[in-house]
Amino acid sequence: MYPLMPDPRISFQSFLYDNPNVEFIWLQFMSYTSNTLVRIIPIAKFKKMLQEDQWLALTRAVLHLIPGDRLAEGASPSGKFHLRPDFSTAYCQHGSNGTRAVVNVYSVNSKGEPLPECARSRLQELHQTLQYENDCSILIGFEVEVTFLKPKFDGNQLVDYEPLNTPFQHSFTGMAAEDRPHIELIEAVARALASVDIELEQFHAEAGPGQWEFVLPPFEPVMSIEILLRARETIMLVAQSFGYRATVATQPFPQQPANGSHIHMSLNAMGESTNAASATRHHVQAQQHKAQSQAAHRQKAESFFAGILHHFPAILAFALPNDMSYSRLASGTWSGGEYAAWGWENKEVALRRIENNRFEIKLVDGFANPYLVLCALLSAGIIGLRAGLALMGGPCERAAAQLSFDERCKIGLMDSLPDHLDAALDALEEDGRIQYLLGQGLVDSYLGVKRGEAEVLRGMEDRERRLIVGEVCTF
The missing domain is CATH 3.10.20.70 (Glutamine synthetase, N-terminal domain)
Known part of the structure; x- marks a missing residue:
């Protein structure tokens, strides 16, 4: 198809x-x-x-x-x-x-x-499969976490870049005195995004120095990525016009908070409507039908996200595709933690549950190709729906790594996630069900490219590697 x-x-x-x-x-x-x-x-x-x-x-x-x-x-x-x-x-x-x-x-x-290598086409096909098999559709909203950088000179020679703010003078959702001189830059970004037909949900300071988050509106999968790429390019152009650079690289400065590319994903019923006249004549029956429909849809949503949790090791090969990405797998950083766990409004688990049918996927960063990430997420969700999987691994009220062994056993949370790129690539290679839905040509091509890329990068000095990798995400 x-x-x-x-x-x-x-x-x-x-x-x-x-x-x-x-x-x-x-x-x-x-x-x-x-x-x-x-x-x-x-x-x-x-x-x-x-x-x-x-x-x-x-x-x-x-x-x-x-x-x-x-x-x-x-x-x-x-x-x-x-x-x-x-x-x-x-x-x-x-x-x-x-x-x-x-x-x-x-x-x-x-x-x-x-x-076979065209992830854009494959994502569209997977969404069509989801719609056809389950009478459901997906809405995706990306959060763009970006660090703004200013040039650092030695005389007239450009030698490096540094964040706009110094640590501890810029904070999550804050507006410190040191932020004020740069508010025109941030507002210019918002205006520029509106000029290319992106209506921001909101924007705010993030935890890292020079770090801000721009929340994009939800769309169906392919269009959500087009909007994400458009937003990143526009942010880059505005930063350049101010004499700055912008990066979505995972951790542009060691020991400082990392950038993420968090995904809000909701599974929604298609064509769901209520006939007003019928509801008036048969109020009780209509209410019962509505309750049954909501329960059935909640079960679908839970099976979809259960598939994602079950296949998270393979998904990480796409979502955290660089050695540097795995700095995000740590408790206390609001980045998703070390287990394939979920919790209501919990920022320390891989899947933060916001509504019955809506989760935030936190273990994704700016090094990732978003077409491939959504392909993997939809493939895993379809597998979960086909199998009618129960949602395990939660709810967690704190970081999953802080649970005792017995507490993890009680919610079906046993195995930790891959903590380095090679393990994630091996998990993808061993996950036959994900490979079947993604297509063998796509998976084999990706594994070859990522293993070759990792070999080249690992042969570099740390500073050179950071510059090379950062260029992918730095504009």
Whole structure:
């Protein structure tokens, strides 16, 4: 079942009608190392390509590159694929005066069919499967935690970056005196996001020096990621206009609070409505039906998130995809902890339960490719629904690591999560059910890229490694 791909020619003409100043088309997609890759086409050439029903071709090897633009072991240098634009994602880049249109793409073969490596297509297919099998839909809302950095000079030479604030003079939800000089930057970010059609839920100071959080509105899975990528790019452009940089890297400064990329996820019934006339005539029956429907949907939601908890070791291979990511697996940091546990409004567990059908997934960071993360989460949730799994591992009222052995046994919480990248990649390789839903081609390609990337990074000095990895998440 391939995802529905709208005709780009029709949607493109509609977009140009609303944005007549476009000069360049930025075709954008994301690698397995979470780099945003772009091909730029002048508008005249792009119009001609559409008229002739042509899509831009790239070497397929680009999907299998590790740092240094080297091919991952086992990947082929041969073959090509095409970038099929999805103009439902198009927007004019902030600060471009409407001249640059950014468009996300599908990676397809010469027949227009999605490649096995195309996580964007796979995510859309998985959401369609969830809707078809369970009459349910998913809403996703991302939180963007970002650290703003200012340049550090030695004379006229740029030598490093440091946070806008010093530690202990910037705090969670605070507005310290040292924050005041930078409030124009933060408000400029909010205005810029509104200019690219992102209506923030809220924004506030986070715990780390120079760290702020911008809460994005909820959307269906693919669109939620388009909004996330648009928001990150816009934040970067605003920071640059102020002479600063912005990073979503996990821990840009050792011993300081880490950035997360937390995901709010809710499972919602589709087409649920109440007939008012019938409810008036049969009030008792209507109330009973409503209660039964709510109970059934709660059970679906619990089975969905039970699948996520059960397969969390494999999910971490995507959600925490770098050696540095595993600094988040610690109690006392509000980052998710060391166990696949859940708790009501508990910030010290992997899944913070907010409503019966809504959880926050905390063990995700800015190094992750969000398409792959949501693919893994939906795959695990579908497995949980198909098996009718019971939700175990909670509720926890404190950090799971602080529970006694007997307390963990009582709620079915026995095994700790992988505490390093190799263990998570091994868990993914051993999880046949996740592999089946994700597709063997996607999983094998990802494992090859991530293991090759890890080998390269581990051969570097710590400072060099932090700079290289940070560049992926630093704008």
